[in-house]
Amino acid sequence: MEININGLMKDYGERTVLNIESLLFESNKLYGIIGPNGAGKSTLLRIISGLEQSTKGEILYNGCVLNKPILKHITFMSQRHYLLKTTVFNNIAYPLTLRKYHKKIIENMVDEIMMDLQLFELKDQLAISLSGGEAQKVALARALIFEPQLLLLDEPTANIDPNSIKLIEKLILKRNKEKKGTTLMITHNMEQARRLCDEVVFIENGKLKVQGKEKQVLV
Amino acid sequence: MGYIMEGVKEAFNLLLSLDREIYSIILLSIFVSFTSTIISAVIGTPIGLFLALKKFKLKKMVTRLLYTFMSLPPVVVGLFVAIIISRRGPLGHLGLLFTPSAMIIAQTLLITPIIMGITFNNAKEQGQEIRQICMTLGGNRWDTLILLIKEMRISILIAIVTGFGRAISEVGAVMLVGGNILGHTRVMTTFIAMNNSMGNYSMSIAMGTVLLVISFIVNSILYKYVVGD
Ligand SMILES: Nc1ncnc2c1ncn2[C@@H]1O[C@H](COP(=O)(O)OP(=O)(O)OP(=O)(O)O)[C@@H](O)[C@H]1O
Numbered sequence: 403m404e405i406n407i408n409g410l411m412k413d414y415g416e417r418t419v420l421n422i423e424s425l426l427f428e429s430n431k432l433y434g435i436i437g438p439n440g441a442g443k444s445t446l447l448r449i450i451s452g453l454e455q456s457t458k459g460e461i462l463y464n465g466c467v468l469n470k471p472i473l474k475h476i477t478f479m480s481q482r483h484y485l486l487k488t489t490v491f492n493n494i495a496y497p498l499t500l501r502k503y504h505k506k507i508i509e510n511m512v513d514e515i516m517m518d519l520q521l522f523e524l525k526d527q528l529a530i531s532l533s534g535g536e537a538q539k540v541a542l543a544r545a546l547i548f549e550p551q552l553l554l555l556d557e558p559t560a561n562i563d564p565n566s567i568k569l570i571e572k573l574i575l576k577r578n579k580e581k582k583g584t585t586l587m588i589t590h591n592m593e594q595a596r597r598l599c600d601e602v603v604f605i606e607n608g609k610l611k612v613q614g615k616e617k618q619v620l621v
Numbered sequence: 622m623g624y625i626m627e628g629v630k631e632a633f634n635l636l637l638s639l640d641r642e643i644y645s646i647i648l649l650s651i652f653v654s655f656t657s658t659i660i661s662a663v664i665g666t667p668i669g670l671f672l673a674l675k676k677f678k679l680k681k682m683v684t685r686l687l688y689t690f691m692s693l694p695p696v697v698v699g700l701f702v703a704i705i706i707s708r709r710g711p712l713g714h715l716g717l718l719f720t721p722s723a724m725i726i727a728q729t730l731l732i733t734p735i736i737m738g739i740t741f742n743n744a745k746e747q748g749q750e751i752r753q754i755c756m757t758l759g760g761n762r763w764d765t766l767i768l769l770i771k772e773m774r775i776s777i778l779i780a781i782v783t784g785f786g787r788a789i790s791e792v793g794a795v796m797l798v799g800g801n802i803l804g805h806t807r808v809m810t811t812f813i814a815m816n817n818s819m820g821n822y823s824m825s826i827a828m829g830t831v832l833l834v835i836s837f838i839v840n841s842i843l844y845k846y847v848v849g850d
């Protein structure tokens with residue numbers, strides 16, 4: 403999915419926290435979004451995801467404004483993810499259940515992604531009893547499983563151990579290689595941005611500072 | 622003090638005597654309050670969720686009204702319903718006054734705001750997050766409502782049990798619209814009030830004990846569910 407942002411502005415009361423004149427995310431590419439705390443990165447993703455309204459400006463998704471059919475192909479894994487009060491399996495399966503997939507297919511798909519993220523032993527555990535990092539991996543699996551055309555990730559590997567970071571990066575890269583969709587990923591880890599992303603966007607004080615191939619941006 | 626012990630003894634006698642009159646009073650009480658609780662839950666839960674999640678113009682005003690309605694005095698509700706359904710009232714032709722239906726209507730009016738208000742309060746806090754998750758994972762409005770009810774099942778259940786507790790223990794409304802007619806509209810609370818005013822303390826205490834036991838059972842079931850979850 404291609405995302406085209408024009409004259410985007412977000413105010414909270416008197417304060418403008420986001421002001422982006424123009425920004426283009428091309429189809430099926432993997433973008434890193436970096437910048438200091440409070441820069442407006444999460445706000446940008448929330449607005450793109452449709453969870454929040456912008457004060458001004460326009461975002462086009464494959465040339466269209468946001469509507470219900472498009473919304474079905476977008477997902478957002480927030481910094482504060484919410485897991486359903488049920489098992490790990492049911493949490494990851496939920497987007498597929500919503501889309502009325504066949505039970506057998508759901509089972510296979512969930513099993514596969516649980517293997518990939520080494521979550522398999524937790525299959526029947528209640529989500530409330532997971533550790534912080536485990537819960538985060540479950541939330542990520544739930545976002546990845548239905549292969550959204552636009553995947554928005556807000557610091558997906560914060561609080562994750564090095565081994566699990568590798569697993570997560572592998573899945574994100576695989577999605578990127580197989581051209582499953584566009585991915586925007588907020589990260590504070592420059593090394594990670596360099597490792598994974600096609601392009602990096604640097605935001606500061608709500609403004610777009612640089613966009614480009616990681617080398618140019620990260621020097 | 623003797624009459625209290627007498628009353629407790631009477632309670633056991635009452636229950637063990639299998640007196641049909643007593644049991645029909647207990648069953649009618651449960652039936653009326655259970656029915657009004659179901660109706661109130663079906664109306665109050667979705668509206669409570671809706672009010673909590675929707676932004677609209679008069680929201681503050683509606684919220685304040687809702688909170689006021691949560692603490693309506695039962696007699697006032699009874700009086701209101703009685704006026705509406707009395708022979709000369711707008712719904713007088715239905716002949717509802719002094720029937721169990723009238724009691725169900727009055728209790729429904731009384732506890733719908735309670736269930737709605739408690740649900741509203743809980744959904745204000747957790748509801749937004751649940752709604753957002755459903756939306757970002759591709760759910761529509763209907764999916765959202767179902768997920769909200771599933772995720773908030775415990776607080777919804779607590780709201781419903783609170784409503785039931787209020788319904789089965791109130792006396793003012795059922796007295797006014799039901800009339801405490803033996804074998805027809807007499808329920809536990811009106812039975813207690815009547816016996817008390819006639820000086821039959823032991824009978825009142827006996828029925829009061831039964832009422833307590835019912836509350837205890839209902840709350841134990843709830844507690845078991847909440848803890849077991
Ligand atoms: N609902 C809100 N009301 C008022 N201000 C807000 C609100 N949400 C965010 N802000 C402010 O907007 C600014 C941008 O917040 P945002 O969460 O987008 O930052 P961020 O770039 O994601 O930072 P971090 O790296 O710490 O996650 C912050 O200064 C924050 O305080």
Ligand SMILES: [Mg+2]
Nearest residue numbers: 443444481556
């Ligand atoms: Mg953030």
